[in-house]
Amino acid sequence: MSRWFIALGGAFALVGSMSAMAKPIAFAGGYTVMAEYGAGTMEELQFFYAPRYDLSFGGGYLKLNSDERPETDNLTYARLNYLAHRWNLEDAQASIFVWGGLGSATGNTFSGTVLAENAGAQADYETRRVYASFKTDLQRSSEFSHRIDTLQLGLAPYKHEYGGVATWLLVQAREYTGGIHRGAETALLVRLFKDGIWVEAGITDGGKLQAMAMVNF
Amino acid sequence: MKALPRILLLLLCAASASAQAATIEMNVSGLVCAFCAQGIEKQLRKFPATADVVVSLEQKLVAVALRDGQDIPDAELRRALTNAGYTVKSIERTQTPIAAVRERLKQAKP
Numbered sequence: 001m002s003r004w005f006i007a008l009g010g011a012f013a014l015v016g017s018m019s020a021m022a023k024p025i026a027f028a029g030g031y032t033v034m035a036e037y038g039a040g041t042m043e044e045l046q047f048f049y050a051p052r053y054d055l056s057f058g059g060g061y062l063k064l065n066s067d068e069r070p071e072t073d074n075l076t077y078a079r080l081n082y083l084a085h086r087w088n089l090e091d092a093q094a095s096i097f098v099w100g101g102l103g104s105a106t107g108n109t110f111s112g113t114v115l116a117e118n119a120g121a122q123a124d125y126e127t128r129r130v131y132a133s134f135k136t137d138l139q140r141s142s143e144f145s146h147r148i149d150t151l152q153l154g155l156a157p158y159k160h161e162y163g164g165v166a167t168w169l170l171v172q173a174r175e176y177t178g179g180i181h182r183g184a185e186t187a188l189l190v191r192l193f194k195d196g197i198w199v200e201a202g203i204t205d206g207g208k209l210q211a212m213a214m215v216n217f
Numbered sequence: 218m219k220a221l222p223r224i225l226l227l228l229l230c231a232a233s234a235s236a237q238a239a240t241i242e243m244n245v246s247g248l249v250c251a252f253c254a255q256g257i258e259k260q261l262r263k264f265p266a267t268a269d270v271v272v273s274l275e276q277k278l279v280a281v282a283l284r285d286g287q288d289i290p291d292a293e294l295r296r297a298l299t300n301a302g303y304t305v306k307s308i309e310r311t312q313t314p315i316a317a318v319r320e321r322l323k324q325a326k327p
Contacts, residue, residue, distance in 0.1 A: 027256025088247025
């Protein structure tokens with residue numbers, strides 16, 4: 001199974017494709033709601049409002065379940081996202097986002113509520129046929145330090161048009177630090193979007209569900 | 218006789234309105250994702266002068282149908298596209314009805 005994932009990932013890399021990820025800023029005056037279920041190890045819900053095209057703020061909830069040991073952490077945070085740079089090219093778009101936030105965390109390996117800090121960044125590149133993104137997201141407190149690195153590479157079987165349904169086939173590789181999951185977790189995903197609704201779902205190399213949904217309005 | 222200047226003024230206004238562009242066509246960079254481009258339509262429809270909006274990823278085109286006798290300044294159009302996350306390369310005003318633009322885009326589909 002893993003060999004198959006590696007071969008597919010290599011094929012994507014060979015054609016120079018990488019896949020794009022959900023963006024934390026929609027457009028000036030726009031709202032973004034995102035929900036993700038990450039193979040039983042992470043669940044996240046986020047809501048952002050963008051007063052400007054390069055800035056959004058909002059909050060989120062993240063639950064991390066270790067599959068290595070009996071540890072569960074629950075984080076609630078407020079976050080500011082900033083579009084550090086965007087390249088609007090002739091046939092492509094690329095962006096770099098950074099974010100930071102503060103929140104609170106509870107867990108079953110410590111008592112009470114602790115202050116949690118959040119910081120991260122995302123770089124993505126997409127054309128109408130290929131898409132690539134890398135995201136790193138750190139959640140830190142006096143009791144834990146968890147970082148989730150996610151790489152997505154994607155290929156569209158056809159060029160979608162405005163108002164139509166877009167289809168993407170993706171390979172995702174994710175690595176957790178902080179004892180949530182040992183080694184890299186890979187997943188094969190199908191992404192569909194139309195108008196302001198985006199859904200993606202697939203299966204990890206461990207046979208678990210990986211899913212994400214997003215709405216922009 | 219007193220009504221003559223008023224009639225002339227009305228005729229002038231009508232002539233000026235008919236000379237206004239029916240459609241604004243913009244060439245836009247970075248237009249590759251329909252999900253991300255939702256903001257373009259939302260930004261452009263905020264203008265009272267906007268009657269309709271057409272977006273084509275294939276032609277990298279955003280077209281705005283204008284209401285009779287109305288227009289949107291270039292600076293406002295550029296700001297709207299910037300707020301949507303895109304860059305305007307060129308702006309052209311034409312008398313082409315938006316239905317004809319739609320048909321042209323349909324014909325141009327690969």
